[in-house]
Structures are given as C-alpha cells and as structure tokens.
Amino acid sequence: MITSIQGLLTEATPLRAVVELNGFGYEVNIPVTTAEKLPSPGAQVKLHTLVIYREDAQTLYGFATPAERDFFRLMIETVSGVGPKLALTIMSRMSLPVLESSIRDGDVAGLSKCPGIGKKTAERLVIELRAKVGASASAA
Template sequence: MIVGIRGKLVKATPLSAIIDVNGIFYEVNIPVTTAERLSGINSEVFLHTHAIYREDSQTLYGFATISERDFFKMLVEKVSGIGPKIALNIMSRMSVETLRCAIESGDVALLSKCQGIGKKTAERLIVELRGAFGATASQPSGAQSSPDSPLPPSKFADAVAALAALGFKLSDADKAVRNAASKLPENASTEEIVKTALRS
C-alpha cells in the first residue's frame, strides 16, 4: 500500500496534482483544502496518500495531513453510499475540524450545506461516524484543538456556521476561519474568530 509520495510538483488544479518522482509521473486526487497548501510548480511536495484498487483502475488520493487522509479513509470505508468522489467533495467544502465537530454534535443543517450532500446523507454520516473520533473532536467543554488548527473544534465549527449564515459559501467560510485561526490564540471567542475572518 502506498502511504506517502514525495516529489516535484509538475501540475496542480484544485482537485488534482501531478508529481514527478524520479521521472515517474503520478496523478494524485486531492481535496481543495490540500490544494491550498501546495507550494508552487517545480517545488518539492509530500502528500500522505491512500490508494484505491479496483478491477479496472488504480487511483491515488493525497492529503496534506495524516488526519485528512484518515478521515477520507473513514468516509469511504465506513459510510455506506460514500465513495471517493463524494468524500473528496465533502472534504473540499469543509475542513476536517469542521466536519468532525458537525458530526459529533449532530449538526445535520451544517453538513447538508455541502454540495451534493442531502439531509439523508448528512444523517447517515452522523449515525455511522459519531463517536469515532475520540475526545479531541467532540465536546465544547474541555475540547482540545486538532493538529491542524489551534482552535477547539467546537469554536471552529461555530465560526464556520456563523459565516455561512451571513451568506458565505461553505468552502469560503471554512477557509476564512482557517486563516483566522492561524492568527488567534486557542482561547479566542467565536465572536473574535468571526470578526477576524471577516477582516481577512
């Protein structure tokens, strides 16, 4: 099983990257949240990967962090009706921090904002994945921040939901909150997060 790939970035789009590994060119499918973190063309990149082998195809999926890779695997392996394409679509709309918190808190409304995810699919995500993330992704009280964000997951998701309510596209709201998170301490309030995101 290929679990990582390192090489020169030859081409990148929001949903794919072509990486030159010693003269062998690999096409890797990626979510938008990973594409945002890629360096420029011809730079060295490393992605955590998950390969899916089928009778008529071999497809490689890449992620900026281990937590993203593991969440993708969980989606495609544990949730009925969620294939790799839908999983990438979900992860391109919201970061892992937001998704985990929305699932743990049972936030059907927020999950349903993902394009291509209806209420029934959102409910299935919650039923099949709730409780699968451990203490770091669940309760607001004493919640720990994830490796990808200095903010507790509950505040992260609340801020994303607030921006979405203000009319932001879900992917834009998530990106704005992630940018704000990099500028704020862990004890920042949801209001401070939203204000910082609006200014960025």
C-alpha cells in the first residue's frame, strides 16, 4: 500500500495534483481543502495517500494530513452509499474539524448542503460515524 508520496509538485488544480518522483508523474485526486494547502508547482510536497483498487482502475487519493486520509477511508469503508468520489466532495466542502463536529452534533441539515448529499445520506453519515468520531475526539 502507498501511504504517502513525496516529490516535486508539477501540476495542481482544486481536485488534482501531479507529483513527480523518480521520473514518474503520479496523478493524485485531492480535496479542495488539501489543494488550498499545496505549495506552488515546482516545490516539494508530501501527501498522505490511499490507493483504491477497482476492476478498471487504480486511483490514488491524497491528503494534507494522515487524519484526513484516515477519515476519508473511514467514510468509504463504513457508510453505505458513500464511495471515494462522494467522500472527496464532502471533504472538499468541509474541513475535517467541521465535518467531525457536524457528525458529532447530528447536523443533518449542514451535511445535506454538500452536493450529492441528501437527507438520507447525511443521516447515514451521522448514524454510522458518530460513535467513531466521538471515540477519536475523546482519544485526542
């Protein structure tokens, strides 16, 4: 498993970065919240990553912190109906502290403001993640 990548940032958009390492350019899907923290192209960058293997593709997702990566993994592995694309959209709209707070507080209306998140998906996020978010907050 690739848990991080460090190299030269050659391209950056709000949802994608290309990191060059040993002559290879790795395309990494990133949330907007990570893109906002990236240095300018030409600088060194480190992203904490998760590789998703599908039948037709291997996709690399990157985050500014290990906590963001771990929360992304938690969403896609725990919440029915939330795949990588939707999880990336959610994390692009809300910082991790705000997202965790919304889940802990049961803020279905706030979560529903994310594109692609209806009331039922927001409720599933709260129901399926509240205990896990509460446990990680109390352990911190």
